[in-house]
Amino acid sequence: MKEKFYLTTAIAYTSGKPHVGNTYEAILSDAVARFKRRQGYDVFFQTGTDEHGQKIEDKAKAAGKSPKQFVDEVAGEIKRIWDKMEVSYDKFIRTTDEDHVKQIQKIFKKLYEQGDIYKGEYEGWYCKPCESFWTESQLNGGKCPDCGREVKKAKEEAYFFKMSKYADRLMKYYDEHPEFITPVSRKNEMINNFLKPGLQDLCVSRSTFKWGIPVDFDDKHVVYVWLDALSNYITGIGYDADGNHGENYKKYWPADVHIIGKDIIRFHTIYWPIFLMALGEPLPKKVYGHGWLLQEGGKMSKSVGNVLYADDLADTFGVDAIRYYVLTAMPMESDGVISYESIIDEINGNLANVFGNLVSRTAAMINKYFGGSVYDAGAFEPIDQDLKEVVCGAYKKAAAKMDEYRIADAIEQVFTVFRRANKYIDETTPWILSKDESKKDRLKTVLYNLAESIIIGASLLNPFMPKATEKAAEIFGTKLRDYDIIETFGVNKEYKVVNDAEILFARIDKEKFMEELNAKQQANEQVKAQEELIGIEDFSKVKIKIAKVIACEKVEKSKKLLKLTVKIGDEQRTVVSGISNYYTPEELIGKKLAMIVNLKPAKLCGIESQGMIICAEDEKAGVVAYLSPEKDVEEGSQVF
RNA sequence: GGCGACGUAGCUUAGUUGGUUAGAGCGGCCGGUUCAUACCCGGCAGGUCGGCGGUUCGACUCCACCCGUCGCUACCA
Numbered sequence: 001m002k003e004k005f006y007l008t009t010a011i012a013y014t015s016g017k018p019h020v021g022n023t024y025e026a027i028l029s030d031a032v033a034r035f036k037r038r039q040g041y042d043v044f045f046q047t048g049t050d051e052h053g054q055k056i057e058d059k060a061k062a063a064g065k066s067p068k069q070f071v072d073e074v075a076g077e078i079k080r081i082w083d084k085m086e087v088s089y090d091k092f093i094r095t096t097d098e099d100h101v102k103q104i105q106k107i108f109k110k111l112y113e114q115g116d117i118y119k120g121e122y123e124g125w126y127c128k129p130c131e132s133f134w135t136e137s138q139l140n141g142g143k144c145p146d147c148g149r150e151v152k153k154a155k156e157e158a159y160f161f162k163m164s165k166y167a168d169r170l171m172k173y174y175d176e177h178p179e180f181i182t183p184v185s186r187k188n189e190m191i192n193n194f195l196k197p198g199l200q201d202l203c204v205s206r207s208t209f210k211w212g213i214p215v216d217f218d219d220k221h222v223v224y225v226w227l228d229a230l231s232n233y234i235t236g237i238g239y240d241a242d243g244n245h246g247e248n249y250k251k252y253w254p255a256d257v258h259i260i261g262k263d264i265i266r267f268h269t270i271y272w273p274i275f276l277m278a279l280g281e282p283l284p285k286k287v288y289g290h291g292w293l294l295q296e297g298g299k300m301s302k303s304v305g306n307v308l309y310a311d312d313l314a315d316t317f318g319v320d321a322i323r324y325y326v327l328t329a330m331p332m333e334s335d336g337v338i339s340y341e342s343i344i345d346e347i348n349g350n351l352a353n354v355f356g357n358l359v360s361r362t363a364a365m366i367n368k369y370f371g372g373s374v375y376d377a378g379a380f381e382p383i384d385q386d387l388k389e390v391v392c393g394a395y396k397k398a399a400a401k402m403d404e405y406r407i408a409d410a411i412e413q414v415f416t417v418f419r420r421a422n423k424y425i426d427e428t429t430p431w432i433l434s435k436d437e438s439k440k441d442r443l444k445t446v447l448y449n450l451a452e453s454i455i456i457g458a459s460l461l462n463p464f465m466p467k468a469t470e471k472a473a474e475i476f477g478t479k480l481r482d483y484d485i486i487e488t489f490g491v492n493k494e495y496k497v498v499n500d501a502e503i504l505f506a507r508i509d510k511e512k513f514m515e516e517l518n519a520k521q522q523a524n525e526q527v528k529a530q531e532e533l534i535g536i537e538d539f540s541k542v543k544i545k546i547a548k549v550i551a552c553e554k555v556e557k558s559k560k561l562l563k564l565t566v567k568i569g570d571e572q573r574t575v576v577s578g579i580s581n582y583y584t585p586e587e588l589i590g591k592k593l594a595m596i597v598n599l600k601p602a603k604l605c606g607i608e609s610q611g612m613i614i615c616a617e618d619e620k621a622g623v624v625a626y627l628s629p630e631k632d633v634e635e636g637s638q639v640f
Numbered sequence: 641g642g643c644g645a646c647g648u649a650g651c652u653u654a655g656u657u658g659g660u661u662a663g664a665g666c667g668g669c670c671g672g673u674u675c676a677u678a679c680c681c682g683g684c685a686g687g688u689c690g691g692c693g694g695u696u697c698g699a700c701u702c703c704a705c706c707c708g709u710c711g712c713u714a715c716c717a
């Protein structure tokens with residue numbers, strides 16, 4: 001009987017369209033799922049969407065839609081992208097699914113009835129106008145982060161989960177399963193920051209917004225989104241809080257791995273295991289926290305309009321190329337970087353030149369010398385041995401890397417097959433053999449060895465690039481192999497190659513591409529600039545005046561802040577500005593600079609800031625510069 | 641502030657319990673080849689393994705300190 005393997009992605013939050021970095025996780029997980037299937041595991045791969053919470057309620061409202069309407073649209077978009085990227089999930093769960101909702105209510109009730117959840121009082125900082133509770137760390141200079149007004153300590157009724165009760169058991173689980181948190185460096189963060197100081201009980205209900213799963217015995221409250229979201233891993237495969245589990249649950253739980261982003265490791269390695277302990281269910285075997293795929297030259301930002309989306313990139317470069325790229329761009333323990341130039345370099349280098357061209361030249365020779373048909377004619381030469389060893393040895397090396405979730409390294413191992421095969425062509429020089437009638441069998445054997453190497457390599461590459469590798473197999477008139485026979489050379493007895501093999505990966509003219517891209521972006525910016533035109537009445541709301549800095553010092557408690565005392569006409573004000581990385585206090589004293597004077601005051605590190613220095617930022621060069629009048633003007637002069 | 645990680649060739653990076661000439665890919669330079677998507681193959685470039693000490697017969701790999709970069713520091717997901 002096949003061994004089971006259950007893996008999941010984190011479910012994607014439906015607050016907006018996922019960028020390529022979010023999509024990376026689905027592709028990564030898919031690569032693992034496909035590799036495991038080739039290895040013969042009975043794989044269940046679950047992904048989906050997390051659709052509740054205040055943020056979504058707010059976003060929907062802003063878009064003039066009902067929350068359900070809103071999440072239907074976004075979830076549809078996410079599913080469409082996953083499908084487009086060939087993510088081969090077995091189940092796509094949505095937290096608005098009826099059976100999920102029902103189970104969450106049952107789970108909440110069960111935990112309440114057994115005393116792990118209790119009713120208490122949530123104490124936080126409350127902003128009355130915004131009707132919002134904030135935590136200490138969310139406050140901005142001691143004030144409401146939304147409106148900047150005063151907040152008050154306030155209490156509200158809420159349900160809490162007794163986290164501390166399970167802390168010792170969790171520690172024990174960490175100790176007994178050293179690979180539970182991967183990379184292990186994250187484990188220390190969890191232990192040192194949370195477990196050692198003592199776990200606080202977690203507030204698991206909300207009553208300040210509605211868009212969530214109602215607590216069925218107390219409908220003022222909705223279930224805290226993380227209890228809702230995390231449980232998808234069991235509800236999606238048929239968990240039942242009453243114990244009448246579905247077949248899939250009995251078969252697949254516990255999960256073999258939860259693949260998640262590094263930002264949510266805490267939820268998956270502390271809260272989730274504790275919820276499971278409380279439910280009396282086994283814990284997942286591993287939580288793998290991957291790094292982030294970042295965009296070159298700073299953050300992706302929707303307002304800047306430089307966000308890369310996987311589906312757009314796939315339209316430009318192809319699904320397989322983007323899958324390959326995002327998988328290889330990620331180092332094991334840190335973040336990866338994505339840029340158009342490096343995508344093109346990878347496509348041209350490894351995909352077109354090494355892999356694609358190998359397929360192309362081999363197919364062409366088989367057609368040219370033998371009319372498209374070739375088999376092992378038995379003309380072995382010692383030089384063949386090394387080729388076969390490299391080709392047949394690649395699986396073990398790649399599989400070892402996959403077991404460590406070092407995907408990029410696994411792919412690198414596969415490429416040694418193609419590199420070795422290219423070298424083999426130079427070593428055996430088929431074009432010279434072809435000129436000697438007596439070497440015909442040798443030539444046939446050489447080309448057969450190449451075809452066989454390509455099929456083995458393509459089979460290994462298949463989990464990462466499903467379509468292109470299948471095409472490669474079609475070119476050689478065969479199918480890709482599962483990994484039980486991947487270490488044997490000579491499985492196929494003969495190859496029949498198609499006549500006009502299509503090019504798997506076209507080379508891209510990088511210079512031309514970048515020029516066209518720049519032209520396109522400039523055009524977009526112009527359009528955008530026009531769209532964002534404002535009237536003079538908008539501008540006149542902002543009062544800018546020239547201020548003279550009469551004193552300046554560093555704010556001790558902070559890294560970035562400077563406290564400035566400025567004179568605007570007869571008035572003296574205190575301003576806090578985050579520019580200490582760019583200016584020393586001495587540099588600023590005596591200077592005249594432009595400042596917004598009618599901004600609502602805000603407390604930063606306990607100091608009230610009564611205005612804002614305006615600065616120009618050159619992100620690329622990392623330069624920040626304040627603006628000052630070109631001629632000397634009296635402080636207090638207005639800027640128009 | 642507390643805890644932790646990292647800093648290896650122009651770039652991205654491997655380096656397992658310390659041990660002979662520190663590996664690879666990309667880029668660069670030189671040479672070879674023509675089956676192929678101006679591809680492929682070979683060679684070279686020569687990096688004080690962040691800095692300074694220490695332990696050791698011997699350290700990129702262990703310890704201390706310094707410099708730099710980054711992560712986590714709880715109820716927004």
